[in-house]
Amino acid sequence: MHTVLIFFFFSYSPKKIYILQITFLQFRMIITVGFVKENAWPELIPKLRTVFESSNLISQNAHSRWDAINVLTILHTIIRPFQYFQNPKVPREPVPAQLESIAEILVIPLVVTLHHNVEKALSFQYKIQFDLEQVLLMICKCIYFSVKSYMPAALSAILPSFCQDLFQILNSLNLECASPDNGYLLRLKTAKKSLYIFRALVTHHQKHVNKYGILFHMA
Numbered sequence: 001m002h003t004v005l006i007f008f009f010f011s012y013s014p015k016k017i018y019i020l021q022i023t024f025l026q027f028r029m030i031i032t033v034g035f036v037k038e039n040a041w042p043e044l045i046p047k048l049r050t051v052f053e054s055s056n057l058i059s060q061n062a063h064s065r066w067d068a069i070n071v072l073t074i075l076h077t078i079i080r081p082f083q084y085f086q087n088p089k090v091p092r093e094p095v096p097a098q099l100e101s102i103a104e105i106l107v108i109p110l111v112v113t114l115h116h117n118v119e120k121a122l123s124f125q126y127k128i129q130f131d132l133e134q135v136l137l138m139i140c141k142c143i144y145f146s147v148k149s150y151m152p153a154a155l156s157a158i159l160p161s162f163c164q165d166l167f168q169i170l171n172s173l174n175l176e177c178a179s180p181d182n183g184y185l186l187r188l189k190t191a192k193k194s195l196y197i198f199r200a201l202v203t204h205h206q207k208h209v210n211k212y213g214i215l216f217h218m219a
Helices: 002-011 017-037 044-054 068-083 097-123 130-147 159-171 182-204 206-212 214-218
Strands: none
Touching: 017 068, 044 068, 044 097, 068 097, 068 130, 097 130, 097 159, 130 159, 130 182, 159 182, 182 206
16 A cells, blocks of 8 residues: 555646645655654655656656656655654654665755756756756755754765755845746745755754854855
């Protein structure tokens, strides 16, 4: 049943958003209980990696049956429960094994994709690409939930890399734009999410910030 549910999400048309929203609510409940609390879905991450690599997010194949936004929405749903500490009363609670696996297998390739897409988005000086901006926003949402409370080892090792991409997004803003279109509004939302990521790093991961001198680069 779990496998069928995953493949349904990835291949479903994003235009039928109402049906997807209802089904995602059900999927979120399954994730919270089966994957997060019981750690009872060992095949989930490997299957997601397979679909992830064959989606148009990674393969750049416009005719791929796996839609990029569906891929990112599923990943966002899976990471979402880890935005909070699972056992907040435990001092120095270790990173859950599920989140470490997600970060190593799925989020790291996503950071590489973020870098390429940021370069691509900024290359369009006079025109915002809506689909591209949508992907950037979803990637930043996934990264934010990955580091809001915990710091997976795989992500800590590449912290300067994806922070540099976030700086580029912030530097690209034109705050004097009188009437931003939908694409530019997405860019503003991505910039806002980038600031949330930096806030999480400063608030919960100060030793990593100090280690890599991130505040120096922000200045």
